[in-house]
Amino acid sequence: MTVIALSGSDGPDLRALMAETAIELGQMLDRLLPKPVGDEARLFEAMRYASLNGGKRLRPFLVINSAKLFGVAADAALRVAAAIECVHCYSLVHDDLPAMDDDATRRGKPTVHVQFDEATAILAGDALLTLAFEILSSTETHADPQIRCNLVSAMAKAAGARGMVGGQMLDMIAAEAEFDIGGVTRLQRLKTGEMFAVACEAGAILGRGDMARHQALHAYAHDMGLAFQIADDLLDVEGREEEAGKRLGKDDAAGKGTFVAALGTERARAQALMLADQAVRHLEPFDGRADNLRRVAHYVVRRRA
Numbered sequence: 001m002t003v004i005a006l007s008g009s010d011g012p013d014l015r016a017l018m019a020e021t022a023i024e025l026g027q028m029l030d031r032l033l034p035k036p037v038g039d040e041a042r043l044f045e046a047m048r049y050a051s052l053n054g055g056k057r058l059r060p061f062l063v064i065n066s067a068k069l070f071g072v073a074a075d076a077a078l079r080v081a082a083a084i085e086c087v088h089c090y091s092l093v094h095d096d097l098p099a100m101d102d103d104a105t106r107r108g109k110p111t112v113h114v115q116f117d118e119a120t121a122i123l124a125g126d127a128l129l130t131l132a133f134e135i136l137s138s139t140e141t142h143a144d145p146q147i148r149c150n151l152v153s154a155m156a157k158a159a160g161a162r163g164m165v166g167g168q169m170l171d172m173i174a175a176e177a178e179f180d181i182g183g184v185t186r187l188q189r190l191k192t193g194e195m196f197a198v199a200c201e202a203g204a205i206l207g208r209g210d211m212a213r214h215q216a217l218h219a220y221a222h223d224m225g226l227a228f229q230i231a232d233d234l235l236d237v238e239g240r241e242e243e244a245g246k247r248l249g250k251d252d253a254a255g256k257g258t259f260v261a262a263l264g265t266e267r268a269r270a271q272a273l274m275l276a277d278q279a280v281r282h283l284e285p286f287d288g289r290a291d292n293l294r295r296v297a298h299y300v301v302r303r304r305a
Helices: 014-032 041-051 058-068 073-096 118-136 146-158 166-172 181-206 209-236 250-254 259-263 266-281 286-300
Strands: none
Touching: 014 058, 014 073, 014 209, 014 286, 041 058, 041 073, 041 118, 041 209, 058 073, 058 209, 073 118, 073 146, 073 166, 073 181, 118 181, 146 181, 166 181, 181 209, 181 259, 181 286, 209 250, 209 266, 209 286, 266 286
């Protein structure tokens, strides 16, 4: 995976910061995920395979760096980051199933239903989703029950029928229907953008941020999420499978509406860069404290995986 290396006067290398977050997140997930023992060992093993199998850990990075803006305790932020990553991993497990995208590889390894079986993959996804809410509702995440309720509510909305799951339904419809740029934008806002938004707003929820800062982070996540998805669409037609770790070209083969199909490659690339710049401007209320979030906005449009 290629990452823009912002160092020197811009601060530590972004690659190193993201790698550090990935290590800490992996350690937290290892603590929270059930160990593969007992009669349910196969299920637990599949959950761990799906969650401890690499990945960019971008959503956890957003949680941790948004939490730093409000002085949130590191362990609390990391637990919320783990919960959001559980939801993300569950969505990948289910998206890869034969009934959905029918993918055989993910992160350069066999998908969960290939490594285990379809029934186990479905159950592992279900278990990861529900584990996320168990984590968020725990007093170890936050002592204030209202904060825990707010986290649970935000996650449920972002992951549910009016968020990620609704977006996946539109993605399936897109194989049969023609979506204009407005339709593609709504699809991706739901499928990808809402989970980015909850990752960014989690810090404000944990730190009792005011509404203006909530809105600034939401606007940042909205624009950054669209930039991320446009870059994903570009990678689907221009990327290399050995770098991406998954099958490419599937959206075009399925005839799905994408930003690239709607705009063409050059206009799509220009739109992604414009959205990244726009995302950065939303962070002005946070001054230099949000530099890591600014750098991520530009990373997502230049990545190769």
